[in-house]
Amino acid sequence: MSKKVLIMSASTGGGHNRAARAIKEELTNKNINDEPIECEIVDSLKLVNTTMDKIISRGYEKSAIYTPKAYGSVYRLSETGLISKNEFKDNLLTSFMARKFKKLxxxxxxxxxxxxxxxPMIALSTLKKNAYVEESPYSLNDPFHKYYQDLKVPPMMSVLTDYTTHSTWIQNELDYYIVGHEYVKELLVCEGVDSNKxxxxxxxxxxSFLSNRDKNTVLSELGLSPSKLTVLLMGGSFGAGNIKETLTELLDINRxxxxxxxxxxxENLKDKIEKKLHSYSGEKNIQVLGFTNKMNDILASIDVLITKPGGLTTTEALLKDVPMIIPYYIPGQEEENLDFLSNCGAALRTTKKYTLAVLLKVLIDDPSRLDILKKNIKSIRKFNSAQNIASLVVDILSNEEDINHY
Known part of the structure; x- marks a missing residue:
């Protein structure tokens, strides 16, 4: 009988779903006892409640664009002692989600x-924590105790999609954590997670992201010159960050x-930028794109990326050897992603003194600085993540009786 894997995602930013698709792609190519592995991606917030999905997913999008400082404040609050680890599961919202997941x-x-x-992993950890044990009385303090009766929760694995940790990821009931780098592993160990997990x-x-077309072809199709240094300015799938103001800075750089x-x-940002460029009389060639599914080609064709440091954006840039300058970020996990990149020498961060203009001029005037950044990038990037996750899953499912063996 074939084995089945559920991948629980959510549409708060594009990275969670993209990581889920990458894992599914590899798992569907695996077999156990000559049987293919069944794999399904579940958008967990949509499954629970469409209204909740809109509130949380769109709320994240709006806060990322319009009120990033407020988002950062909530992020930092949830990391303080006011909300201790492993206690996110002990609230009515989590219990409501757990009730929905039991049916799934x-x-x-x-x-x-x-x-x-x-x-979703918090809610599933709630189920696993409170799963009904025969001959044991229900806890009268749990208003949803009846939903745990006769429930079997399988092994669970969390894939962290940023180069940092957060209390919400850390649950005693999880069997494995997949992280982006050894630094992140050490962060989890410092939080009390067993290093073997x-x-x-x-x-x-x-x-498919790892392959790309010829640089000259790609730049020519975009209306850009293959022989000139190319700077990509972006802000993730939502177009967040001070892109308009940053473009103004770039236009003023005399290089x-x-x-x-x-x-x-x-789309609103795209319209504003295009209107702004109508009055631009300088010599720089500027091209504007909205949403594109050709980032594998584009990142392989540019020289410098100016962006906010989302987890998947950062990963894709590292895999394409693209040096980054980070002038803006959403406070919270992106700020900590920037800490990671800076500590590894893989990106430059702007400050009041070290402005975007200063940093970019040095990179243009001294190309060896770009080579140093690329060398550092090569030392930390990790290929084959999805393949390694799929292989671990096969190992676990092939040895279900001894999950702690791995």
């Missing part, structure tokens, strides 16, 4: 669960380079 578990009967977002495989990306701006799904 009983229907799908998965042999293993992978989470690329912390919310943590695998530093990297953040997974789809295999010869060309600019590609990608605004993602932020």
């Amino acid at each position: 578990l009983n229907t799908a009967k998965p042999d293993l669960i992978i989470g690329t977002h912390p919310f 943590v695998k530093s495989f990297g953040i997974p990306v789809e295999k 010869d380079f060309q600019i590609l701006v990608i605004t993602g799904r932020n």
Whole structure:
């Protein structure tokens, strides 16, 4: 009988779903006892409640674009002693999610669960923590205790999609954590997680991303010169960050380079930038794109990336050897991603003195500085994350009776 894996994701940013797709791609190519592995991606917030999904997913998008400082404040509050680790599961919202997930578990009967977002894993940890044990009385303090009766929760694995940790990811009931780098593993160990549970495989990306077309062809199609230094300015799938203001800074830099701006799904931002460029009388070649599914080609064709440091954006840039300058970020996990990149010498961060203009001029005037950044990038990037995750899943499912063996 074939084994079944559920991948629990959520649409708060594009990275969680992209990581889920990368894992599914590899798992569907695996076999156990000559039987293919069944694999299904579940958008957990949509499964629980469409209204909740809209509130949380769109709320994240809006806060990322319009109120990033407020988002950062909530992020930092949840890391303080006011909300201790492993206690996120003890609230009504989590219990409500757990109730919905019980039906999913009983229907799908998965042999293993992978989470690329912390919310569903908190709820599933609630189920595992409170799973009904025969001959034991229910806890009268748990208003949803009846939903745990006769429930079997399979092994669970969380895939962290940023180069940092957060209390929401850390749950005693999890069997494995997949992280982007050994530094992140050490962060989890410092938080009390058993080091044997943590695998530093990297953040997974789809295999198709690793291939790309010829640089000259790609730049020519974009209306850019293959022979000129190319700067890509972007802000993730939502077009977040001070992109408009940053473009103004770039236009004022007295060096010869060309600019590609990608605004993602932020059509309003794209319109504003295009209107702004109508009055631009300088010599720089600037091209503007909205959402594109050609980032594998584009990142392989540019020289410098100016962006906010989202987990998947950062990973994709590292895999393509692209030096980064980070002038803006959403406070919280992106700020900590920037800490990681800076500590590894893989990106430059702007400050009040070291402005974007100063940093970019030095890179243009001294190309050896770009080579140093690329060398550092090569030392930390990790290929084959999704393949390694899939192999670990096969090992676990082939040895279900002794999950702690690994």
